[in-house]
Amino acid sequence: MTPSSVELALIDRWQHDFPLVAKPFAIVGRSAALDEQATIGVFRRMRACDLISRVGAVVRPNTVGASTLAALQVPPDRLDQVAEVVSREPLVTHNYEREHDLNLWFVIAGGDAGAIAETIDRIEAQTGLPVVDLPMVQAYHLGLGFSLREPRAQKRQPPAAGDYRPDPRDQRILAAIENGLPLVEHPYLAVADQLALGQEEVIARLEHLVAAGVVTRFGCVVRHDKLGFRSNAMAVWNIPGEIIDDVAAIFARHASVTLCYQRPSRPLVWPYNLFCMVHARFREEAYAVIDELNLLADTGLMQQAVLFSKRCFKQRGAVFSRHKETN
Incomplete structure (x- = not known):
């Protein structure tokens, strides 16, 4: 349509x-x-x-309730089956395949930290795969809408x-x-x-x-994606702790950055600690924004990656009700 x-x-x-x-x-x-x-x-x-x-309502993370971003490294031949397991969890709000060795990314948001931990435990038990848990450390910019012009x-x-x-x-x-x-x-x-x-x-x-x-x-x-913005890029950097606030402030001011936040790195599996979301109509547009961010913040030589989404398995708002049935 x-x-x-x-x-x-x-x-x-x-x-x-x-x-x-x-x-x-x-x-x-x-x-x-x-x-x-x-x-x-x-x-x-x-x-x-x-x-x-x-x-x-779009709710600031970890104010009412709790949330985390998590990822799995799934063998390609199991991806659909594992994605189904993850999407069945009532507290999983977003579930995406992304271009990376960690290829399944999902948000868990619910009433409290205990419910988040229980969800992670169930996913690990049902899939036999370790969940990389990346809770929010600092939110620098939380998108207040998405300009269609x-x-x-x-x-x-x-x-x-x-x-x-x-x-x-x-x-x-x-x-x-x-x-x-x-x-x-x-x-x-x-x-x-x-x-x-x-x-x-x-x-x-x-x-x-x-x-x-x-x-x-x-x-x-x-x-x-329904409005033509199909290049959903999660850009990530490994930024030294002493300058991360300054770099994030530069990134967050950019008009094309919809989200900017710090999450913990995980040795051996995930070295990045600063995340930006960029939505664009084409990959070239997303890369142009990321190039501009690197130029503005002098981060071009720092370790970084761009994870484009490939498939959306689930997208909904945060779950604040208890014992919610899966939709």
Whole structure:
């Protein structure tokens, strides 16, 4: 499906700052000269056609719940079978084949560190392969949307993670919308009724999570490949610890870098500690961005690699509910 100009405009505008009001689609529609019901219809169609995966919260790692990035080195003749095992795990949110000896990469995100560890243990037991666990050390840039036109000259920055005091309602609310807001006239009321809370209570908690930097953006989560951005590059470097913050600051400012973060290296199997995500229409575009990063940060001679994704086996939002059945 080729997205219409209206769909592209709605996606581009509402990847962030989706209205936290009783009737958000009435406001959203005004930006495209649509009435409320027509707007809801467009969003339902975009979700059905996989242009967007959901409208909802993108949560800063390890604030509410826990998460990690992990990888496996899978013999090529076992890749489909092992990928199926990994994707069946309820807490696995993303599962990709990438071009590297470590060829299966997945994100595990759930309620707490114990649930993450249990997931890793099950995967190792079922596959007979050791999981390379790479938890977040430092997040330098968490993407606040994905421009469908030229990269924005001024990147949006989320609020720093502030003085957030966990509230038991927050995890329940995030669990209720982990697959996205209901695409109805009163979505927050639908969530509130499900949780036996008040609508204003749900909206107020989401506003607090956004203000505290726990939710880094609230809006459309796009399917990049469905919109023509098929060269998904995970660029990684081995950066000395004494300069990693300075290098990361340079990388994070680049308009084409959607994520930048530090993870631990693992001797013998994974020497890299700084990660950047670059989404491009073609490989040449991705390589051009990485070349520019190396020039800006003087990292061209440092050990590095680019892992392009080959296949997506699973992609969904973080899981905050407990005992969630696999989709």
